[in-house]
Amino acid sequence: xxxxxxxxxxxLIFMGMAFVSIVASLLVITRKNPIxxxxxxxxxxxxxxxxxxxxxxxxxxxIQVIVYAGAIVMLIVFVIxxxxxxxxxxxxxxxxxxxxxxxFLAVLFLFGILYTxxxxxxxxxxxxxxxxxxxxxxxxxGEALFTDYVFPFEIAAxxxxxxxxxxxxxxxxxx
Amino acid sequence: MQVLYLLIETIVKCVVVFACLMxxxxxxxxxxxxxxxxxxxxxxxxxxxxxxxxxxxSDGIKAFFKEDLVxxxxxxxxxxxxxxxxxxxxxxxFAVIPFGDQFTIPGTDWVVKLRIADIxxxxxxxxxxxxxxxxxxxxxxxxxxxxxxxxxxxxxxxxMISYEVxxxxxxxxxxxxxxxxxxxxxxxxxxxxxWHWNILYQPAAFVFFIICALAEIxxxxxxxxxxxxxxxxxxxxxxxxxxxxxFFMAEYAHMITVASVAVTLFLGGWQAPLPQLDFIPGVFWFxxxxxxxxxxxxxxxxxxxxxxxxxxxxxxxKVLFELTxxxxxxxxxxxxxxx
Numbered sequence: 001x002x003x004x005x006x007x008x009x010x011x012l013i014f015m016g017m018a019f020v021s022i023v024a025s026l027l028v029i030t031r032k033n034p035i036x037x038x039x040x041x042x043x044x045x046x047x048x049x050x051x052x053x054x055x056x057x058x059x060x061x062x063i064q065v066i067v068y069a070g071a072i073v074m075l076i077v078f079v080i081x082x083x084x085x086x087x088x089x090x091x092x093x094x095x096x097x098x099x100x101x102x103x104f105l106a107v108l109f110l111f112g113i114l115y116t117x118x119x120x121x122x123x124x125x126x127x128x129x130x131x132x133x134x135x136x137x138x139x140x141x142g143e144a145l146f147t148d149y150v151f152p153f154e155i156a157a158x159x160x161x162x163x164x165x166x167x168x169x170x171x172x173x174x175x
Numbered sequence: 176m177q178v179l180y181l182l183i184e185t186i187v188k189c190v191v192v193f194a195c196l197m198x199x200x201x202x203x204x205x206x207x208x209x210x211x212x213x214x215x216x217x218x219x220x221x222x223x224x225x226x227x228x229x230x231x232x233s234d235g236i237k238a239f240f241k242e243d244l245v246x247x248x249x250x251x252x253x254x255x256x257x258x259x260x261x262x263x264x265x266x267x268x269f270a271v272i273p274f275g276d277q278f279t280i281p282g283t284d285w286v287v288k289l290r291i292a293d294i295x296x297x298x299x300x301x302x303x304x305x306x307x308x309x310x311x312x313x314x315x316x317x318x319x320x321x322x323x324x325x326x327x328x329x330x331x332x333x334x335m336i337s338y339e340v341x342x343x344x345x346x347x348x349x350x351x352x353x354x355x356x357x358x359x360x361x362x363x364x365x366x367x368x369x370w371h372w373n374i375l376y377q378p379a380a381f382v383f384f385i386i387c388a389l390a391e392i393x394x395x396x397x398x399x400x401x402x403x404x405x406x407x408x409x410x411x412x413x414x415x416x417x418x419x420x421x422f423f424m425a426e427y428a429h430m431i432t433v434a435s436v437a438v439t440l441f442l443g444g445w446q447a448p449l450p451q452l453d454f455i456p457g458v459f460w461f462x463x464x465x466x467x468x469x470x471x472x473x474x475x476x477x478x479x480x481x482x483x484x485x486x487x488x489x490x491x492x493k494v495l496f497e498l499t500x501x502x503x504x505x506x507x508x509x510x511x512x513x514x
Binding site: 066 | 294302356
């Protein structure tokens with residue numbers, strides 16, 4: 001009985017979080033005020049973090065909260081506050097075809113997601129990293145990152161460094 | 176039935192911890208005013224009750240009955256939500272702190288562990304919630320529609336981005352030594368006298384952590400977001416009544432939590448300083464250590480002047496960041512060489 005109760009509880013949480021995250025992500029793209037959009041993005045990210053916890057991976061969940069909800073959205077909010085949005089909105093400055101390009105990219109991503117879900121369903125086979133091991137052990141994540149996936153890891157690090165240097169050079173040029 | 180008992184136990188613990196935290200917050204405001212008063216050769220609050228002990232309640236009643244103003248130029252929804260974000264984050268951070276050992280309820284075999292949630296990633300949880308709590312301050316200042324408030328919240332955001340990095344890096348040394356992010360395990364490894372405390376193995380990291388923690392809780396010398404003399408209270412300039420009181424309480428609750436994290440990581444948590452003193456409950460030692468750290472926070476507020484804004488940013492990025500990286504490197508090297 002207690003097990004059924006637990007499964008029911010998990011389903012309820014999953015349904016609630018999925019619903020809230022979808023509604024919040026819709027609000028992200030429909031709000032006029034960019035700060036409100038950023039806040040709804042925090043809500044979306046928090047809901048996704050809860051979904052990670054339901055998948056027995058609290059480490060990824062909390063990293064999501066720290067890195068995305070905490071640091072990156074804070075940076076976005078910081079930039080929005082620094083910009084003078086009123087004049088930007090009044091000048092009617094718009095990228096031409098932005099809606100077409102954005103819509104095309106969105107459909108492309110949708111097909112990507114559908115392809116990964118339909119073509120290769122999660123098999124759920126147990127390897128050397130089982131859910132218990134991955135979920136409770138930060139060490140397992142670290143080992144996987146620094147042994148099997150060390151090349152993508154280093155590539156990501158180089159990409160970030162290049163992006164930072166590029167941002168510094170661009171901001172220097174403008175002044 | 177087991178689930179029901181667990182639920183009851185958790186609820187009772189939550190209520191007790193919440194009540195203790197709120198009472199501590201109330202008397203922390205009294206302590207701070209009293210100690211600052213004596214540092215500046217004044218008496219501090221001494222009118223309400225003996226030694227001014229009823230002052231926090233008088234302040235609370237006053238805040239409760241004041242008129243609640245919402246400025247016309249403000250973003251009303253966010254203006255109302257931001258103090259709530261601040262206080263919820265500050266209180267929920269305390270959920271993972273182990274504040275004592277376990278005990279068995281007399282007459283049963285039910286063991287009560289003196290911590291609300293003992294999760295694997297407790298340490299990361301604290302930092303995640305702390306970074307969310309900063310939204311309260313940043314949005315509070317922005318939504319007021321006041322230029323001083325906006326300046327305060329911009330400063331808060333910039334300061335947070337630069338100090339979170341050093342704060343996160345300063346504790347990596349402790350994580351390497353204890354090989355766990357679970358706070359109760361970190362405490363258990365420091366058992367058996369003060370010579371096992373992490374502060375003796377990571378003295379530099381302790382200093383960095385305290386400096387970054389002061390920046391994190393926006394206290395002098397890093398109280399840029401609210402600097403009274405230039406921004407007239409900064410981010411909470413438009414807040415009045417209970418909303419102001421919520422920000423105030425959040426600040427002090429955050430201070431207690433940060434002190435508790437420092438105690439847990441570096442000062443042995445609830446462990447007694449000498450093995451002979453183990454008969455005194457761990458809660459007592461925990462409270463004493465937290466009190467010492469908080470006294471230090473108040474003391475240094477009365478001692479140091481506020482840094483200039485660019486000095487704070489320069490110090491965070493060009494000094495603290497590098498020093499914490501060096502600390503991690505040396506710690507990892509020693510651990511590797513020792514095998």
